[in-house]
Amino acid sequence: MQAAKSSFDILSFVNDHIPKPLSFCYQCGKCSAGCPLSYQMDILPSKIVRLIQLGQKDIVLSSTTIWLCASCNICSERCPRYIDVQKIMDLCRAISYRERRRAAEPGIAAFHEIFLDTVYKHGHMYELMVAADLNLKTGHPFKDITLVPALLHKHKLTFAPHNMSAEIKKSVQSAFAFYQRQQEDDDK
Amino acid sequence: MKFPYYPGCSLRTSSREYDISVQAAFDFLDIELCELDDWCCCGASSAHSVSSFLDLSLCAINLQKSEAQAAKPLIAACAACYNRLRMAREILAKDAEQLDFINKKSNLHYQAQQPVWHLLDLLVREVGFEQVKARVSKPLAGLKVASYYGCLLVRHSEYVAFDDTENPVIMDQLMAALGAEVIDWPYKVECCGASLSISKTEVTHKLCNDILTYATKAGANCIVTACPLCQTNLDLRQEGAADQFQGKYNLPIYYFTELMAVAFGLDLRRSCLRRHLIDSEALLDRHNLL
Numbered sequence: 049m050q051a052a053k054s055s056f057d058i059l060s061f062v063n064d065h066i067p068k069p070l071s072f073c074y075q076c077g078k079c080s081a082g083c084p085l086s087y088q089m090d091i092l093p094s095k096i097v098r099l100i101q102l103g104q105k106d107i108v109l110s111s112t113t114i115w116l117c118a119s120c121n122i123c124s125e126r127c128p129r130y131i132d133v134q135k136i137m138d139l140c141r142a143i144s145y146r147e148r149r150r151a152a153e154p155g156i157a158a159f160h161e162i163f164l165d166t167v168y169k170h171g172h173m174y175e176l177m178v179a180a181d182l183n184l185k186t187g188h189p190f191k192d193i194t195l196v197p198a199l200l201h202k203h204k205l206t207f208a209p210h211n212m213s214a215e216i217k218k219s220v221q222s223a224f225a226f227y228q229r230q231q232e233d234d235d236k
Numbered sequence: 237m238k239f240p241y242y243p244g245c246s247l248r249t250s251s252r253e254y255d256i257s258v259q260a261a262f263d264f265l266d267i268e269l270c271e272l273d274d275w276c277c278c279g280a281s282s283a284h285s286v287s288s289f290l291d292l293s294l295c296a297i298n299l300q301k302s303e304a305q306a307a308k309p310l311i312a313a314c315a316a317c318y319n320r321l322r323m324a325r326e327i328l329a330k331d332a333e334q335l336d337f338i339n340k341k342s343n344l345h346y347q348a349q350q351p352v353w354h355l356l357d358l359l360v361r362e363v364g365f366e367q368v369k370a371r372v373s374k375p376l377a378g379l380k381v382a383s384y385y386g387c388l389l390v391r392h393s394e395y396v397a398f399d400d401t402e403n404p405v406i407m408d409q410l411m412a413a414l415g416a417e418v419i420d421w422p423y424k425v426e427c428c429g430a431s432l433s434i435s436k437t438e439v440t441h442k443l444c445n446d447i448l449t450y451a452t453k454a455g456a457n458c459i460v461t462a463c464p465l466c467q468t469n470l471d472l473r474q475e476g477a478a479d480q481f482q483g484k485y486n487l488p489i490y491y492f493t494e495l496m497a498v499a500f501g502l503d504l505r506r507s508c509l510r511r512h513l514i515d516s517e518a519l520l521d522r523h524n525l526l
Binding site: 065084085087088116118119120121122124125132134138141142145153155156158159160161163164167171172173175178179182191192195198199202203204205206210212213215216218219220222223224226227230231 | 245246248249250252274275276277279280281282283284285286287288289290293294297341342343344387388391392393401426427429430431432434435436437439442443472510511512513
């Protein structure tokens with residue numbers, strides 16, 4: 049399942065994309081302390097930073113941490129050394145998708161792809177499709193089904209997807225086309 | 237006053253009541269929010285989780301549209317949309333090389349000039365609390381409001397903050413101007429779980445249980461929000477959270493614009509309040525506010 053190529057150095061890659069170098073981190077733990085999902089993660093955010101410093105790409109990319117991150121930005125906000133920890137989580141997810149690795153939280157990894165697929169097809173996120181598709185892909189076809197009567201009653205379900213204009217469609221498809229090429233390009 | 241307006245996907249679907257109350261409340265204050273003649277999803281948290289390029293591009297498509305449409309700042313209602321659009325604008329305004337790259341690869345000609353504001357920021361800059369207070373005909377007496385800001389209105393502060401990052405007060409001040417009792421509490425900017433509500437629901441149950449429990453302990457009888465996902469998580473998932481954690485709370489979750497509309501004497505019972513899953517009318521009826 050793992051791509052054979054792409055043996056790039058995760059530390060260099062991360063350092064190229066964040067404002068302050070990872071060597072700035074002195075393991076104070078404020079990121080882990082503030083993280084609302086740390087209670088559920090197998091490796092704490094501060095430990096992920098340490099593992100990247102040590103070039104431990106496989107351990108980092110096999111963690112539940114990078115998927116459970118809710119992108120709340122508390123880690124980056126609280127870091128006294130201005131390390132953009134949230135961006136590091138983004139970068140790790142991006143590498144994982146690009147290398148087609150099996151995510152430690154497959155439902156969460158699938159969610160982002162399904163969400164973006166509906167945006168590609170319709171211009172707007174298509175809620176019903178995201179929920180239904182995710183339920184099927186994760187083997188829980190009836191998840192949240194007990195909410196459906198209330199949602200219908202409250203007119204919260206939109207059955208038809210959005211129709212985007214030709215102009216927006218062109219722009220959206222251009223953006224996705226390049227993104228797809230980026231995913232296939234192992235040298236980048 | 238007219239401003240270009242970006243509603244975001246959920247304001248046209250499951251969080252329609254936010255859009256309806258935004259239009260009603262701001263129209264009452266003589267601010268016209270003109271929706272962009274066309275727009276696409278900003279990418280929310282999924283785009284940046286997968287590709288920085290896609291995140292910036294999807295935002296640039298909308299920002300370019302807005303630049304062409306009006307000179308005034310683009311106004312966003314959803315905290316996530318606000319966060320992504322603002323971040324894209326701030327990043328691309330400072331990085332000409334990256335702006336050029338995005339424009340080339342996505343066939344755009346975005347300039348990164350026009351600012352991006354959230355509705356609350358617009359309210360403070362263009363209206364002010366004194367003006368809001370002057371237009372109140374039904375002061376929200378009896379409401380003990382815990383203002384919940386969530387994450388994306390306040391972080392990363394260097395890009396998006398228009399209020400204090402750890403203890404923001406704009407919504408609290410708005411509630412005070414509307415005549416409600418403001419509850420001070422420690423969970424103003426704690427995460428609700430965002431999109432994990434769909435992909436890992438038990439996490440959202442835990443985080444929302446914490447928020448709802450602390451709001452109740454602090455003495456609140458309702459919570460007010462400025463983000464459709466926060467509102468959905470605290471409202472739609474409230475029963476699930478209570479089940480999973482034996483939570484003892486029953487808090488209506490309002491959009492700040494819904495409470496503005498109530499205080500202005502506008503009738504949004506059917507179009508907005510009835511769309512919440514947790515009964516949001518009883519509290520207001522008890523205090524003769526509807």
